[in-house]
Amino acid sequence: MDLGIAGRTSLVLGAGGGLGSAIAESLAGEGVAVAAADIDGGAARSTADRCASRGVSTTALAWDLADIDAIDGHVAAVEADLGPVDILVNMTGGPPPTPVSGQDAASWRRHFEQMVLSVISVTDRVLPSMRARSWGRVITSTSSGVVAPIPNLGLSNALRSSLVGWNKTLAAEVAADGVTCNIVLPGRIATKRITFLDEKKAEREGRPVADVVAESTASIPVGRYGDPAEYGAVAAFLASKQASFVNGSIIRVDGGMIPSV
Template sequence: MDLQLNGKVALVLGAGGGLGGAIARELAAEGACVAVADLSPEYGEATTTAITEAGGTAKTYAWDLADLSEIDRQVSQIEADLGPVDILVNNTGGPPPTPVSGQDSQEWEKYFQSMVLPVIALTDRVLPKMKERGWGRVITSTSSGVIAPIPNLGLSNSLRAALVGWSKTLAREVGADGITSNIVLPGRIATGRITFLDEQKAKRENRPVEDVTAESTASIPVKRYGKPREYGQTVTFLASEAASYITGSVIRIDGGLIPSV
């Protein structure tokens, strides 16, 4: 299948990490020119190097998403270097494990500032040129916790859920402009984030981390953690011309983990 992404410009946030890096590599493999954005220039450069060594096109942008004043400058630089953004992949880091109750208001504000507001503001920045061209993709990675809240991930469950409502509303507003807006939900994908969460649970429960991981994989119908590449391939399909009629949707990439319909 020709996904018709050759020459499209994709901006991938958090592209130095496990999920973001996989998304960036898969988009590049289909011919997209990828703006690799990450707080860590070293991690971002590692993704860029992997893409260029495989024959793709990518450029690294060191970017602190919590600094909203950086958005216009960064996007303007990407437009100058690669061209207007056709595909925006909103992928932000998550907050630490916490209960939902008893959290200081400053913690809520801190993570709203770094996880929610930048996604909205950045999308608003790239939408006008998508509308001019009559084509665009906005894909926002959240968490399975927005459907089935995950114990001890109170901040993440709550703040990421706000992006689901935002994305669905956006899909209706921009659909006639040839722009789609979708949410993707990772289940337990084998990244550093999942390793960290398993380690934190093992520490809280005073158990070997191997037992926690075994218990976790046993709860997944396919009996394994997902591969980052599997996640990246799904996002790449949603970015393609073949997915033009998919919008306002929440796509689960979870091996059947989420128990609800």
């Protein structure tokens, strides 16, 4: 299927990691220019290079999302290199596993700025241009914890959930201007983050990692962890011309794992 977005420009945050890189490469496969941003500049460059091999224009940025004051300069650099941003993919790193109680205020503040305020601020920076051109896609990657809170991921469950209310409100505000805003959330996708969480759970419970993985896999109806490319394909569809009537939604890519309706 031709998604009708060839020639568009995307900005993919968190593009150096497994899910962000997969989304960037899926967009590049559709002929979309890619600005790959990540706190790890080398990882961002690697993603940009893989996207460039598909014949699209790219740029890479070393970008610490916690630095709110740097947003305007980074976006301006993307605009100078590739043109106005048509497709924004919001993705941030996750906080360490912790209970939700007993976390100090400084920790809440630090992770709020990195995981929530950064997303809102980058989106606000690119929205005026999208609205003026009557076309835009805002895709925000969160976590299955916003639907079914994950034990010992208290900070993530709480902070990412705030983006759900923000996205739904924003979707109604900008829809008449041709901009859609959707959330895509992963179940257990085979990335370094999931490996890290499995290892931490095994350590916490005094069990072999293989047992944790087997237990986790058994909870997924399709019987396996997801491939990052499968996640990237869903995000690319949400950016498509065909998805223009999908707005304010939460799309699960979880193999049927999340138990809620």
